[in-house]
Amino acid sequence: MVLNLKNPLSFFDLETTGTNITNDRIVEFSIIKMMVNGETITKTRKINPTIPIPLETSLIHGIYDEDVKDAPTFKSIAKELAKFLEGSDLAGFNILRFDVPILVEEFLRAGVDFEVTNRKLIDAQKIFHLMEKRNLSAAYKFYCxxxxxxxxxxxxxTKATLEVLESQVKKYEGQTVSDMRGNEIGVIKNDMAILHELTSSKMVDLAGRLILNDQGEEVFNFGKHKNRKISEVFKKEPSYYEWMMNGDFPLDTKRKLTEIKLRGFQR
Structure with a gap:
């Protein structure tokens, strides 16, 4: 099917130094600009983010500091990129929550006016979630x-959930499970300990503010210290503990924080 376009439509994806829209930077972009006549123009370029790329991020997208040290900065190509996207609507997967906001931040830092309010924004992930429901009713229909x-x-x-889990184990038993990065993390088995490891093992607190990283270390999962070890943050910035304890965080989160903090004193 040929898309019915009234304006050019630029499909794009970004690789970045992390997931914090305010602090992280673009390290690579790829754009496929579809013209109204169906012609496509592809533009892909690595970007020097001017800040280090964390190793855990490089392991995901395969771009390391060495790969971008001689690449142009975003500021140096911002006007050229804005010109390329001029008059074009934007499309991608999960662009509303991440790619568009971080792209706009980069343009603002570069002092280039890049307005999105006059563009159509099409997010394929939103359509996916709207059309392929991911609630219990949809799971019950799919599995049972x-x-x-x-x-x-x-x-x-509750009864439906029981039947869904039984059907899931029957359907997937023996199949390998991969995470969102494509890393194999286990095999589905009719064993509750294994299912726990696959679904809940990285949780530290129930709200998901604190998790375990790939090395099994307790790290923050939000804010300015996202992906940093909690114990190290408390050593370098003790006031962060007080801020969280006085903040609007669940009691379970505060309890886990206190356990981690006390454990540090005992060493």
């Missing part, structure tokens, strides 16, 4: 081929 009656009734939902 049944309609969930009395949805949101506690008993009906």
């Amino acid at each position: 081929n049944k309609e969930l009656k009395d949805a949101h009734s506690a008993e009906a939902d």
Whole structure:
């Protein structure tokens, strides 16, 4: 099917130094600009982010400091890129939550006016989630081929979840599971310890503010210290603990923080 376009449509994806829209930087962009006549123009370029790329991020996208040391900065190509995207609508996967905001931040830092309010923004992930529901009713239909009656009734939902899990184990037993980065993390087995490892093992607190990294170390999962070891943050910035304890965080999160802090004193 040929897309019906009234304006050029630029599909784009960004690789960055991390996931913090305010502090992280672009290290590579790729754009496929589809013209109204169906012609496509592809532009891909590595960018020197002017800040170090964390190793854990490089391991995901394969771009290291050495790869971008001689690349242009975003500021140096910002006007050229804005010109390339002039008059074009934007499309991508998960662009509304991440790619568009970080792209706009880069343009603002470069002092280049890049307005998105007059563009159409098309997010394929949103369409995916709208059309392929990921709620319990959809899971019950998919795995058990049944309609969930009395949805949101506690008993009906609980019974459906039991049947869904049974069907999932039956369907996937013996299959390898990979994370979002393509790394193999285990195999589905009819073993609750293994299912726990696959679904919950990285959690430190129930709110997901604190998690375990790939090395099994407790790290922050939000804010300015995202992906940094909690114990190291507390050593260098003790006031951060007080800020969180006085902040609007769940009691479970505060309890886990205190356990980590006390553990550091005992060493």
